Amino acid sequence: MWTFFDIMLMLMCSYFSSAVSSPLYSSSCQLQEQFHLNGMHKAGDVVLGGLFQIHFFSTYPGLSYTSEPQQPTCHGFDVLGFRQAQTMAFAIDEINRNSHLLPNVTLGYSLYDNCLQLGIGFRAALTLTSGQEEQVTLHETCVGTPPVLGIVGDSSSTRSIAISTVLGLYRVPMVSYFATCSCLSDRQKFPSFFRTIPSDAFQVRAMIQILKYFGWTWAGLLISDDDYGLYAARSFQTDLGTSGGGCLAYTEILPWGDNPAEFRRIVDLMKISTARVVIVFAHESHMIDLMKEVVRQNVTGLQWMASEAWISAAVLQTPHLMPYLGGTLGIAIRRGEIPGLRKFMSQIYPDLHHNNSYGNNVVNQFWEYTFKCRFAPPPAGLMEAGGALCTGHEDLGNVESEFLDISNLRSEYNVYKAVYALAYALDKMMQCEPGRGPFSENSCGNLQRLEPWQLVYYLEKVNFTTPFGDQVSFDENGDVLPIYDIMNWLWLPDGRTKVQNVGEVKKSALKGEELTLDEDKIFWNFESKEPPRSVCSESCPPGTRMARKKGERECCFDCIPCSDGKISNKTDSMECTSCQEDFWSNPQRDHCVPKKTEFLSYHEPLGICLATISLLGAFMCALVLCIFIYHRQTPIVRANNSELSFQLLLSLKLCFLCSLLFIGRPKLWTCQLRHAAFGISFVLCVSCILVKTMVVLAVFKASKPGGEASLKWFGAVQQRGTVLVLTSVQAAICTAWLVSSSPAPHKNTQYHNDKIVYECVVGSTIGFAVLLGYIGLLASLSFLLAFLARNLPDSFNEAKLITFSMLIFCAVWVAFVPAYISSPGKYADAVEVFAILASSFGLLLALFGPKCYIILLRPEKNTKKAIMGRGTES
Numbered sequence: 001m002w003t004f005f006d007i008m009l010m011l012m013c014s015y016f017s018s019a020v021s022s023p024l025y026s027s028s029c030q031l032q033e034q035f036h037l038n039g040m041h042k043a044g045d046v047v048l049g050g051l052f053q054i055h056f057f058s059t060y061p062g063l064s065y066t067s068e069p070q071q072p073t074c075h076g077f078d079v080l081g082f083r084q085a086q087t088m089a090f091a092i093d094e095i096n097r098n099s100h101l102l103p104n105v106t107l108g109y110s111l112y113d114n115c116l117q118l119g120i121g122f123r124a125a126l127t128l129t130s131g132q133e134e135q136v137t138l139h140e141t142c143v144g145t146p147p148v149l150g151i152v153g154d155s156s157s158t159r160s161i162a163i164s165t166v167l168g169l170y171r172v173p174m175v176s177y178f179a180t181c182s183c184l185s186d187r188q189k190f191p192s193f194f195r196t197i198p199s200d201a202f203q204v205r206a207m208i209q210i211l212k213y214f215g216w217t218w219a220g221l222l223i224s225d226d227d228y229g230l231y232a233a234r235s236f237q238t239d240l241g242t243s244g245g246g247c248l249a250y251t252e253i254l255p256w257g258d259n260p261a262e263f264r265r266i267v268d269l270m271k272i273s274t275a276r277v278v279i280v281f282a283h284e285s286h287m288i289d290l291m292k293e294v295v296r297q298n299v300t301g302l303q304w305m306a307s308e309a310w311i312s313a314a315v316l317q318t319p320h321l322m323p324y325l326g327g328t329l330g331i332a333i334r335r336g337e338i339p340g341l342r343k344f345m346s347q348i349y350p351d352l353h354h355n356n357s358y359g360n361n362v363v364n365q366f367w368e369y370t371f372k373c374r375f376a377p378p379p380a381g382l383m384e385a386g387g388a389l390c391t392g393h394e395d396l397g398n399v400e401s402e403f404l405d406i407s408n409l410r411s412e413y414n415v416y417k418a419v420y421a422l423a424y425a426l427d428k429m430m431q432c433e434p435g436r437g438p439f440s441e442n443s444c445g446n447l448q449r450l451e452p453w454q455l456v457y458y459l460e461k462v463n464f465t466t467p468f469g470d471q472v473s474f475d476e477n478g479d480v481l482p483i484y485d486i487m488n489w490l491w492l493p494d495g496r497t498k499v500q501n502v503g504e505v506k507k508s509a510l511k512g513e514e515l516t517l518d519e520d521k522i523f524w525n526f527e528s529k530e531p532p533r534s535v536c537s538e539s540c541p542p543g544t545r546m547a548r549k550k551g552e553r554e555c556c557f558d559c560i561p562c563s564d565g566k567i568s569n570k571t572d573s574m575e576c577t578s579c580q581e582d583f584w585s586n587p588q589r590d591h592c593v594p595k596k597t598e599f600l601s602y603h604e605p606l607g608i609c610l611a612t613i614s615l616l617g618a619f620m621c622a623l624v625l626c627i628f629i630y631h632r633q634t635p636i637v638r639a640n641n642s643e644l645s646f647q648l649l650l651s652l653k654l655c656f657l658c659s660l661l662f663i664g665r666p667k668l669w670t671c672q673l674r675h676a677a678f679g680i681s682f683v684l685c686v687s688c689i690l691v692k693t694m695v696v697l698a699v700f701k702a703s704k705p706g707g708e709a710s711l712k713w714f715g716a717v718q719q720r721g722t723v724l725v726l727t728s729v730q731a732a733i734c735t736a737w738l739v740s741s742s743p744a745p746h747k748n749t750q751y752h753n754d755k756i757v758y759e760c761v762v763g764s765t766i767g768f769a770v771l772l773g774y775i776g777l778l779a780s781l782s783f784l785l786a787f788l789a790r791n792l793p794d795s796f797n798e799a800k801l802i803t804f805s806m807l808i809f810c811a812v813w814v815a816f817v818p819a820y821i822s823s824p825g826k827y828a829d830a831v832e833v834f835a836i837l838a839s840s841f842g843l844l845l846a847l848f849g850p851k852c853y854i855i856l857l858r859p860e861k862n863t864k865k866a867i868m869g870r871g872t873e874s
Contacts, residue, residue, distance in 0.1 A: 037112050037124050038074060040085065040362045042092070044108025046447070048422055049128035050088050051121055051153030051163075053081040054113035054362055058120060074115040077369040079403050080411070081155070082362065083345070084177070085111045087412040088152055090344040091419035102427050105447070110148060113362060118159050125151060125163045129172055146450060149426065150175060150459075152418045155411075157181035157227045164193040171453035175421055177414035180308070181227045182235055185477035192456045194474055196417040198482030200228070200281075200307075202513075203331050204235040206484050206505040207279060207305060208243055209515045210329065217246030217555050218536040219305075220275045222266065222290070224282035225253045228309065232281040247555040249275035249536070254286040263293040271299055276534035279305040284313035291316065294324055303525075303532050306330030311487050312410065317497040326491035327525030331484045335501070336413030336468040342406045345396075350375070352392045367392070370401055410485075417472050417480070425458040482507045490523040539571045543589035546574055562589040565753055582747075584754040595749075599758040600663050600826040600833070607663045610833045617656035617840055624848050625649040631855050635864040644688050644695070644719065648847070651685035655840040659833045666745040671760035675743060676734040678836060679771040683730035685843065686775060686809075687723045689802055690782040695719065696789050696799050730774055737767030748825065757825035776813065782806050801847050808842030 038054060056076030092107045110128055114121030131147025150173035154160045160179035167174055168191050175194045176184075182201035184190055211219060221236055223229030233251055240246055250269055255262045267290070270278060280287060287310050304325055310316065311330030350364045352375075368374055373390035396404060406412075432444035438457060439445070445454040463473040471481055483506035490498040503517035524530055540546050540559035545568055547560045562568055562576035567585045579585055579592035586593045601607045628637050628645060637645070658681050661674035741764035748757040762768040783806035789799035816835035823831045854861050 036071065037120070037127060038115075038362050038365065039110060039112040039124075039360060040089070041110045041360050042089070042108045044092075044096075044106045046105055046149045046426065047108040047110055047147065048088075048092065048419065049125075049148035049151040049153075050085060050109060050111035051114050051124055051128075051151060051155070051159075052085040052088075052111060053078055053116050053155050054085060054365075055081075055115045058115040058117045072115070072117070072120065074113060074120075077365060079366075079369070079401065081113075082366050083403055084155075084412050084415050085362065086345050086348065087338065087341060087409075087415045088419055090338070090341050091416050093344065094340065095420070095423050101423060102430065105426070105430065107423065111362070114154060114156075114159065116156075118162055121154055121156075121159045122163055122166075125154075125167065129167065129170075146452060149173075149450070149455060150422045150452070152177065152415060152422070154179060157184065157231075160184060160193070161190075161227060164190045168192050171451075171456050173422070173425075173452060173456050173459050175418040175459075177418050178411055181231050183227060183231050185479055187477055190478070192452070194418075194421065194459060194478040194480075196414040196421065196472065196480050197308075197333060197411075198484060199479050200232045201235050201239075202479075202482040202507065203308065203484065204232055204239055205243075205513065206331055206482075206486075206515070207307075208236075208239055208246075209505060209513070210305070210486070210517075211246055211277070212243070213515060213517060214531045216277045216303075216532075216534040218249055218275045218534050219246060219277040219279055220249050220270060220273055221251045222254055222278065222280045222282060222286075223251065224286055225256060228283075229253065229281050232307070236279075236281075241554075247536075247553045249273050249553070254280075254282050254290060256286075258289060260293070263290055266290070267293045267297055267299060270302070271297065274536060276301065276532045277303045277305060279307075280310070281307045282309065284310040284315060286310075287313065287316055291321055291324065295321070300324060301526070301532075303534065304328040304330075306487075308333050308484070312408070312499065317489065317499065319495045319497070322489075322491045322495075322497055323525075325525075326489055326497075327523050328489040329502075329522070330487050330489075331505075332487045332501075333410035333414060333485070334470065334483045334504075335408060335410050335485055336416070336466065336470065338406065338409055338413065338416050339467060341409070341412070342404055346404060348396075350390070350392045364390075366403075367394070370394075370396070370399055370403070413468070417466060417470075420464065420466070421459065421462050421472060421474075422455075424462050424464050425455055428458045428461070429455065486517065488522050491525060540568075540573065541571060542567075542569050542573070544568060544573070545576050546572055567592055581749070582756060595754060595756045597665075597758060598752070598755045598825055599665050600829045601665070602663055606826075606830055610830065610837070611660060611663055613837050614656050614659045614833070617837060617844065618653050620844060621649050621653035621656060624844070624852060625653075627852055627855060628848075631862070634855065634862045636851055636854055636862045643716065644692050644723075645848075647723065648685060648688040648692075648843075651681055651688060652840055652844050654681040655685055655836060659836045662829045662833045662836075666758050666760045668745060671743040671745050672738055674760065675762070675768065675771065676738065678832075679734055679775065680727060680730050682775050682836075682839075683778060684723065684727045685840075686778040686782055687726040689806065689843070689847075690726070690778055690785070691719050691722050693782055693785040693789060693799060693802050694722075696802075697785065726778065730771070733767070733770055733774060737764055737771065740764055741767065751824040755825075759825060759828070772813070772817075776810075779806055779809050779813070783810060798847075801850065805843045805846035808846060809839045812839040812842060 054077070055074035056078050058072045058074050088111060089109060092109050095101055096106055112124035112128065114124055128148045128151055129146075151163075151167070152175050154163060154176060155178040157179040158181075160174070160176050161181065161184065164174050164184070168189070171192045173192045173194065175196060177196055179195055180197055180200045180203060182199045182204075184193055184195065185199055185201070211217070221233060223233045236248065237251075240248065250273060252266045252269065254266070280290075300323060302324070304327075306328055308331050311328070311332045316325060348363060350367045351360060364375055367390055371390060371394045373388045373394075375390050375392075429445045430447070432438075434444055435442050437444035439454065445451070445458075460474060460476075460478075463471070465471050470483065473481055475481075483504065485501050486503040486505060487499050488502045490500050492498060500521060500523075502519075502521045503515070505513065505515045507513045522531075524532075526532060536553060536556040537546075537549075537558070540557070544559040544561050546557040548554055549556045549558060562585065565585055566576035566578050567589050568576050569590050576589070582595055583592035584595045585591075600610075602611060625646065628642065628649070631637050632642055654677070658674065658677040661670050661677060664670065743760045743763045746759055746761045748759055749755075751757050783803065786799045786802035786806055812835050816831065819831045820828055820835075
């Protein structure tokens with residue numbers, strides 16, 4: 001039983017293998033199935049093959065297998081496919097006339113019709129590579145120039161996949177002008193496949209660039225149920241996700257043939273979807289069936305995006321469909337100009353001597369189709385129309401036909417480039433110098449013993465520029481440098497339609513992919529005459545971030561405001577970024593601003609008030625000191641130990657002034673000085689009060705018999721020494737604190753996230769506690785001694801005043817501790833300043849208020865007699 005590859009090998013034996021002799025066969029063998037291919041041929045030193053779609057349809061007879069199967073017939077002449085075939089013939093003719101390209105080689109061609117069927121196209125490819133259409137001779141040595149050097153074609157991705165899979169086994173080069181499936185870029189599966197049309201992968205990326213250009217992040221995708229559509233859908237799903245250009249609202253497969261229920265379902269989905277952009281990667285036959293349902297349901301307000309397969313379809317550019325398809329944007333094959341092509345095509349004439357030849361009858365069929373005539377006798381199954389007999393001398397210029405319209409050469413331009421690519425590869429091989437070739441033992445390819453894989457080597461390195469200015473070269477996958485035109489369907493006021501070029505997208509070796517659009521030329525089929533909005537969710541403004549909706553596509557999201565301290569400064573941010581340490585988010589959350597600084601300042605009401613009170617207290621101390629100095633000879637000043645009073649007033653003045661160190665921005669020296677000055681000033685003050693109390697007790701004891709010695713041992717020198725010793729202890733405590741762990745300025749961000757609180761940290765909590773504890777110890781001792789001496793019967797006793805002043809002092813500082821601990825930031829400093837001022841004013845007013853009252857307002861009591869009398873009465 002013969003396998004498929006056995007048959008193929010037999011067909012190609014004259015090309016790929018040595019002859020096989022066997023008594024079972026005669027000197028030649030006939031193909032089992034006599035299938036006649038439509039084609040056109042021209043002899044040459046080297047022949048190029050071509051596969052073109054010259055007929056739209058083919059009819060296969062029924063297969064009962066009770067008789068020999070009949071051959072399919074082709075019908076529905078395709079003028080554009082024939083024009084593509086003539087373009088290849090023109091390119092070969094032009095090369096033959098070029099003295100610089102293949103100067104010593106004449107190119108020929110063998111072009112076949114695939115009738116839009118895989119089986120016919122596959123048979124045509126095998127016929128080209130075997131070199132025999134009907135008869136295979138088995139006794140020839142299979143050497144010499146191959147029947148065809150390479151094949152230009154096919155026009156379909158599906159047929160190209162099938163044909164190139166087989167031809168790739170023998171490295172026969174195949175250059176397609178219309179197969180766009182990205183799967184054909186797989187060099188492992190298709191090692192000898194090349195193409196002059198960009199792959200769908202680039203077409204998809206080009207469409208994604210257009211989507212991003214207009215901000216369309218929400219689109220529907222309709223595809224054909226074949227390799228063309230399925231691979232495009234796969235590329236869309238992959239590239240949209242990686243590029244961040246958007247996502248697909250739906251992906252639907254358009255059925256082949258008439259299927260009203262399925263088309264109705266798809267159009268219903270399009271109506272309810274919020275996507276206003278619909279991308280169609282399908283053939284024009286799909287669009288014809290789809291538009292029937294779109295018109296029936298009157299679905300307007302959509303922006304259509306067309307693939308290259310139907311962007312130029314004239315059958316869709318009708319006034320009937322323009323209310324729906326007007327404004328369509330699409331990707332079109334690069335339009336080019338081929339000088340001399342029209343003149344060449346206008347000079348073709350049928351072969352009257354071989355009009356019955358199936359192998360060279362395409363021109364005759366074109367003639368019958370164009371002039372509605374027939375050749376006699378008509379080839380069975382090939383005549384397109386009856387009527388008068390064709391003379392063969394009819395004038396093409398007298399009929400209206402799109403055949404001679406070369407204003408929009410797109411697929412023909414790709415055919416032109418494909419032929420030239422093969423020619424340049426062959427020319428490069430012919431220029432090889434023996435001994436310096438790229439093949440084994442530095443050999444070169446020989447036209448008399450040419451192997452197809454040798455041409456593939458040179459084809460991979462082809463690099464030339466067309467007369468139109470486009471560079472042609474192939475990458476490692478056999479893909480040409482991609483370039484597409486961007487087309488727009490313009491609906492004119494008079495109802496006519498026009499397809500206009502509004503830009504291009506291309507890829508260059510240096511600049512990468514580039515999109516160029518002339519937006520002013522684009523016609524939008526909307527009342528606003530502007531691009532539509534097609535998004536699942538509106539863009540998130542700066543200050544927010546995108547949060548994907550659960551269970552929905554990634555383009556559907558909510559806009560969540562950034563949290564405090566975080567910002568987003570661009571549209572559609574995925575995340576909010578945190579501000580730096582010294583910055584905070586503004587109310588709009590779109591940029592970071594420096595944090596507000598907080599400390600007890602001279603410029604705020606609280607700081608001004610406390611500073612004013614502090615200066616007032618210091619002024620009052622100075623005033624009382626002046627009064628006492630002025631009245632220092634009066635009995636009331638002298639009776640209350642004037643030296644200690646002066647020291648006490650000076651220490652109180654220092655207490656008032658040290659509170660100023662707590663106001664203003666903390667610095668290292670203020671932090672270190674404020675607590676040391678506070679601690680030493682208050683110890684000096686309380687020490688003076690303590691010594692005063694001890695003097696009162698000593699005077700009382702000296703007033704008793706035998707107590708004169710107490711004053712002797714507690715005289716002025718001892719008083720000064722006691723104050724100095726007690727103050728020195730506090731100075732030592734402060735020194736040890738500053739040396740071991742001194743207070744320092746600190747930026748605190750814990751109290752308020754949006755503020756920087758400048759404060760002085762105490763450094764050593766133990767040192768601060770010892771400082772306050774020592775002041776409390778002296779104050780408590782003074783209060784205790786004064787309380788015990790408050791009722792002593794002595795005219796000079798001021799123990800009551802000291803008791804009251806110490807009571808105020810202790811109450812203030814006992815209340816200070818919890819208030820200080822619970823107050824944040826600058827308010828802790830304010831509490832400490834308040835405690836200093838309150839206790840200082842308490843001492844000043846309690847100790848010196850009554851005395852100043854007598855000195856200034858009751859001078860009659862400021863006499864020795866009055867003081868002594870008061871003492872006697874007591």
